[in-house]
Amino acid sequence: MEPLFEMGEDALMVVEEENDDSQRHKHLPDNVLKNIFKHLSYQDILRCHLACTHMHKYLSENVAEFARPQLDDLIIESVRDAGWLRQLRLEFKCMEINGTHACLKKTEFSENEEETFEPVSKLTPTFIKLLEDRCRWIVASGDVTFRYIYIDDDVLQHLMKFFESARGLFFTHCTIDVSEGRLRTLLALSKCVKFGLNESQFVQTVLNDHILDAMSHCDILELCWCKPRHLKQLTNRTLIRWGNQKRLPKKINLDGMCTEFTTSALVSFIKAFANEYREWLSAPIKAAKTLPVQWNLGEVVLTDNPYHLLQSIEGIEVRHCALILENREEYDLLPSWASHIADNTFVAIQFTTRHTNKHRHKPLCDNA
Structure with missing residues (x-):
């Protein structure tokens, strides 16, 4: 098989037109060829395919060992x-x-x-x-x-x-x-x-x-x-691991999905963002600034009222709260709970909440 890139049929025809000088390449041991080719770039190896049929065959058979x-x-x-x-x-x-x-x-x-x-x-x-x-x-x-x-x-x-x-x-x-x-x-x-x-x-x-x-x-x-849709084994353990990473995830999109994340663990995850980007949050807002994160965490379990928990984090502004009925299939059509850190031009963290048999609390409202 021929190299995939940059070698057309016209170029490969040159391989067949060997001269007397190229015959000596047939006598080079394979270990010598290997020591030579492992130091070459892909472009150089590509040119070596044109040297002679022996070298072309060797490179084709051992392509995975060299630069690609x-x-x-x-x-x-x-x-x-x-x-x-x-x-x-x-x-x-x-x-x-x-x-x-x-x-x-x-x-x-x-x-x-x-x-x-x-x-x-x-x-x-x-x-x-x-x-x-x-x-x-x-x-x-x-x-x-x-x-x-x-x-x-x-x-x-x-x-x-x-x-x-x-x-x-x-x-x-x-x-x-x-x-x-x-x-x-x-x-x-x-x-x-x-x-x-x-x-x-x-x-x-x-x-x-x-x-x-x-x-x-x-x-x-x-x-x-x-x-x-319901990921019953995707729990707070994953949120904790993400929060302890050297760098927080840049993008999480669980649109249309339902997890076992809880609102209390989610607030802790958002606090990790506030700690990592403390200087970014306190600095003057610049319109040209790049989004540090963009998270849509889908539907999570309501354990505590996130409205009050998020108010304790500097830079949080809660725009809307809504509760999703547990068995409501068209939950995506309902207004979602959204929080925005700093200005919504820069960071958006969104999730919806639901009741379960294990966690029963009063419904949220916009004026909670």
Whole structure:
């Protein structure tokens, strides 16, 4: 297989046109070649492919041991073009961070004779083999995104080794049929600080404290409108761990989700923000200042009246309070409880509250 980037067919034809001087490269031992190539940049290695067929073959067989292009985005998705009623197309795309915007695509049509089109697709063995072959040539150091894909343990077993350098893992409209241990291993082995699931469904296991503990640091967590909606094992333990990080998460988005976070623990988490950004809060407000955090913490358990608790934190201004009925499904249509630290141009922290059988308190009101 040829290098993925910047070597076209015309360039590879040069490899076949060996002269007498290039024959001597065939006599170089592999250990000598390895010691040479491990010190070269990817651009230099790319040029070495043109030296002779022997060197091209050696570099192709051992590509994972040497410098490779760093990718900003690696996207694996299932799509359907307009007009295609029965065929399923899988695309593999990758884009370099620097240099030429080289985009690779592989299209495969499944033999699906059903009239209905399934929105989520399983990766076929042929496509998985393609991914393995392509991923050998790159380093997925940026975000890895799955769209409309059925993810199970077998898929992750084949692809996990290629995501060890990934900084972000995102799943959009996916079915996650993965064991808790496999998902923990994926987050632990990678350098993942960004984790997102959007309108996806869990089958075997649901996101919980134990899984998120595998992330060395959480910078971004997005979990929006997933099934099941109620994450019964996502508790204050995760909030405490986030609050004790060296840096607080920049973005948390639990839109449409329900956790076991409590209002008292949430206020403590907001206090951690007030302590970390004390100088930022006390400084004169500048319109051009960048948002330090943006948190939407979904629906939490009402244990104490957060209105009064938040008044004790300097810089807090409570704009509105509302209580969500426990079994109300259309809670997203109700006015939400929102607090704003400093000016709402800069920081927004939002969550809704609900009663449970364990915690019964008087309903909140705007004038609490």
